[in-house]
Amino acid sequence: MGYSLWNDRLVLDEKVIIDSQDRGYQFGDGVYEVIKVYDGEVFTLNEHLDRFYVSAEKIKLAIPYRKDMLMQLLRDLVQKNKLATGHIYLQITRGTSPRQHHFPEKCTPVLIANVKENPRPLANFENGVKATVLEDIRWLRCDIKTLNLLGPVLAKQEAYEKGCYEAILHRDGVVTEGASSNVHAILDGVLYTHPANNMILNGITRNVMLTCAKEMGLLVKEQAFTLEQLKTMTEVIITSTTSEITPVIEIDDYVVGTGKPGEWTRKLQKQFNTKIPVAIYK
Numbered sequence: 001m002g003y004s005l006w007n008d009r010l011v012l013d014e015k016v017i018i019d020s021q022d023r024g025y026q027f028g029d030g031v032y033e034v035i036k037v038y039d040g041e042v043f044t045l046n047e048h049l050d051r052f053y054v055s056a057e058k059i060k061l062a063i064p065y066r067k068d069m070l071m072q073l074l075r076d077l078v079q080k081n082k083l084a085t086g087h088i089y090l091q092i093t094r095g096t097s098p099r100q101h102h103f104p105e106k107c108t109p110v111l112i113a114n115v116k117e118n119p120r121p122l123a124n125f126e127n128g129v130k131a132t133v134l135e136d137i138r139w140l141r142c143d144i145k146t147l148n149l150l151g152p153v154l155a156k157q158e159a160y161e162k163g164c165y166e167a168i169l170h171r172d173g174v175v176t177e178g179a180s181s182n183v184h185a186i187l188d189g190v191l192y193t194h195p196a197n198n199m200i201l202n203g204i205t206r207n208v209m210l211t212c213a214k215e216m217g218l219l220v221k222e223q224a225f226t227l228e229q230l231k232t233m234t235e236v237i238i239t240s241t242t243s244e245i246t247p248v249i250e251i252d253d254y255v256v257g258t259g260k261p262g263e264w265t266r267k268l269q270k271q272f273n274t275k276i277p278v279a280i281y282k
């Protein structure tokens, strides 16, 4: 039994009551974040909360709490649950009102956050994962971390049925991102990644990894690549809060590079490890 954050209060999970007329439930009218916790320490909390407020602003939802207060409440939540390594799930919806599409006159946003113990997927980091390519059928505001996740849910299900860890999405043959990750590829000492525009979510891990790349002297080009180009890349990487820096070693019926995580990927993983709380990595 654990504790949740419900608006501005920490309560036992079972005490949280969400109304059936909540607009998050009915329309997916809200935004969310997933934030990693290493050894009890919340990683890149500031960056996640910045994105949370920006996502909310983009859907015209005013979060009724100050960032510093929310930051403290999330740290308290981690402590109260004695969370070591895992993540925080945080979401806010526009609130409860009789169902109508346009915003209700009076509506108080509903915020919840909870935590989950979740070890780092070390075997994936070490061995790499398989991916499948699928059409990106999502809307055109992928920069917003909205609760509407049917596109990614359907893509993930198809990937799962094919025995793949992730779906690499494309629009008209141009790779955008993963169903729940950013996709990057390396060729001849250059790391290519889709520019952070409305076609992708600007991943926090993406940005940490791009900093790592620059620190290591790996050239970064924020330039989209096609599925044809993807096939010629020697290393393919997906990044996300929970997947960190995960090598992709197979895509549908072909092998990436040598079929093993590449040298740059290894270096990026090492550099990334220097940025997270020391106690948890070997």
Ligand SMILES: Cc1ncc(COP(=O)(O)O)c(C=O)c1O
Binding pocket: 034, 177, 178, 179, 180, 181, 182, 200, 201, 202, 203, 204, 205, 206, 239, 240, 241, 242
């Ligand atoms: C569509 C999509 N792109 C990228 C990411 C990676 O973002 P982050 O590194 O901030 O977790 C996610 C994470 O959930 C995602 O859902």
